[in-house]
Amino acid sequence: MPLLKGANMLQPRVARPRRLALIGLAGALAVSLSACAESQRDSSGGGDGGTLVFGATGAPANFDPFYASDGETFRVTRQIVENLVGIKPGTAELEPELAKSWESSEDGKTWTFELQEGVKFHDGTPFDAEAVCANFERMYNQKGAGASPALSYYWVENFGGFADDGKPSLYDGCEVKDEYTVELKLTRYTADFPTMLSQDSFAMQSPTAMEKYKANDVKAEGDSFVFSEYAQKHPTGTGPFKFSNYDSANGTIELVRNDDYWGEPAKLDKLIFQVIPNETARKQALEAGDIDGYDFPSPSDWDALEKAGFKVEIREPFNILYLGITQKGNPALRDLKVRQALAHAIDRENLVSAIMPKNSEVAKQFYPDTVDGYADDVQEYPYDPDKAKELLAEAGHEDLTVELWYPTQVTRPYMPNPEAIFGAIKEDLEAVGITVKPVSKPWNGGYTDDIESARAELFLLGWTGDYNSPNNFIGTFFGTTDNQFYTGGSSWGEELAEALDDADTIVDDAEREAAYQDINRKLMSEYLPAIPLTHSPPAMVVRPEVEGLIPSPLTKEEFATVSISE
Template structure:
């Protein structure tokens, strides 16, 4: 491989310094999952208290509240409160637990069939019943492009890109061949081919089950009038400002143990408050206007820890930040240019400056908490002289001018998009690459990078399900380099990588999956469509009286267990 090894922490060591208590990392075989732990936040000594308003500050507003159309974390964390899926992830881990299904099914017919028994007596927030027909309705809406309800999502809808990305496409391309209501409370899935991460995909937030009646009533407006079965009901959305939810008194999960994702909901109301300026958001937390806040920078951590009324909780690390180069555009269609850019950036200095102790310099495009992380892959060393040599070999001995797009809001994997972009641009200028810095409003940024309008762009990914497919297939399969709503924003295409990714996804044999994903990581480093930046354990700030917040590695916590003490 290329260059010296910068990654100094082993997978086990990274977990250790991430403050993980309780269960450690477990990489299980088929049917198992990863317990990647987190900083424990229990419910206090007494019984959870009822009532009050939990106000959660964040860096940007949601884009849509129709979960199947959401691709951004700010949309999905709200949808997480309103909708339930068939399966869920155990709090603080990516281990599977039942949700609207009453058990995690075993594969049948060598992984081609899965049968889900469903909970009885569950109702949607509009009072209509949840049953097998509702599950069939949702999946047929998602998978069939000719379905009359294959629509909606709002002006920045993703066009069902999560379904396409996780299940191979629509119609005849969909891995899911059919979804059948066996009886009122049993649903059976038949696949065209086995899919290794099938159950983990099913558990992801975009596949929350929506009320068929509400969608049939007005599919085009459902994105801002969502109806699910979750612990909180939608009340109102003042776009650009707040989303307000109220307690669902009839939630099916109230009597389910907290460690299985149930309990509560305890607070009467949840308010999501958008405050784009990070300093203002932290000030609002310190001033008591917020119960909790996301999108904190590493510099905020000591400030909050020193306040006797506040506390910090860390999410377990399951993310990666990156710089993507559009490999179909000149000069980034030349691998020597991409390798030169990797060599030109002093990533150790950038991570130390902007992430501090919350981050680790990234090597692979998935974090070491994910199974089949290839510890043998070494990132390109910081070597400006080698960068200049590679640029000259590519015909750019005098460098070139380009644009570097950066994110307008803080995200767990990118706490300061502008600052990181400025640092990268400064390093690139030293080897003759002059970057104009460009940004847009968050929804527009996602939309335009999804159309491939950028030459280079900063972005990142928080894993949805703890499976390598969710990082590697999403970002490097050419099938996801689409004209609209692309998830592969490097527009990277490699036939061998596609074949390996498809092989890894289409088997339930863990040995075959490991072999495929280990090789993919090697090829991606060689082809260099990204400059990986950091893996982080994202900090969140809370009032001390907030109890029961269980941080999720996926970044999409359910607030059902949260209560306010005192």
């Protein structure tokens, strides 16, 4: 999900999203909060839960989740819109949402959804099978800028092509069976369906509002997009909160409770997101009482915040930090023994204990053990400098020189302190005789572009899962040979990509599980295209009076359950 700069966002133009930016965090910029936050707090309206002001790390790209891939857009729209299928709070498990049940045909290509009855969008439009098909047809029939992979990122990643672009698509149609029964047709089976529908971009939005405010009216201008009136001012869903106002000058997004919500209404009267890009400024705003909580407190502040009486809500780790290895430029890195030497040279236990947040874990493979297909018996690479030196000697690369890339002007849930992590790895590599050339670039100033283009030799990067699926992790990393690791330059690159593609099409659960376990074993023994380092838990912090906020391992928090005690 892309990063966004500054506090005065939701201008008509925003930067095109980039694949590797997962959860929006902006650069260092302090803002004055007291006047706007206090005025918002005083206008709570007397509801059961009052008003919560939450410090967001960046501004939304827009308010139409279909045209978004950044965490700050989704943080807001998740409260407004809902999906056919949802994620059980506090977990990565699938649960019913706007669809109360579903079943598939024997070949897994036709899915029938039974919908909740009596649900209405915020504008009064009924949510029914017609509305579902209107949403999917809108997604599939994108044209021009709307069909850009940079804009409709999640559709392209999950469904592929659009109606008129001539590219293969997973989507094969939507059919209304009756008022509350809808049939979605696919061109092939995939194990990720229907779980992929839990992603924010596939939320159900009011067909009436999208037509009235010209939701598809998006245009490209250079490297930016100009969004529709719908995306800027009129997002309309079925969720527990309704969009009220966005004050770009003060960087505040105001939502109000949907009193006609079909489920249990939100406890809060108002929910305000205050954009504060700088983490220190967010901390100061919390301490001053200007906000009630914020996301991604620095791990170094967790103990101090707790001692000050605040609640640090730690999410379960659902991510991976890895040392990427590009086999394109440096021929030595194409040698498996060299990659194994790198793995033995890095003291990952030290990373966990000295640098990463508490409750972090050493990663043994490329996703957490809660994801299907995790193999307990993969080859491991314990810290062993002597073994690393031995392998380098066997490969004839005792004098190895490598570039080690790390990002600046950023913190990530899986990489809270890039410079410190870089320093520890650099020291470990140099201890086994490797000459390390540091390369640093701003996250939004060339780092992610160069990584995507396979220009880096060794690099720090990671991933937070969109949902519980091995394909969402290793399929994203290694599912093609033209990737950041340049596995297409290896004899096994195509074999790995084909194995991942085949595993995703296996209908039988046990057989598919075994296939992914086998891939994970080969990834860690025969291939080792990168080195998994750690899984780390990102946190939120709130005032002690804030109750009912459930941390999500997917960073998909919903605020309907939140209240502020007296």
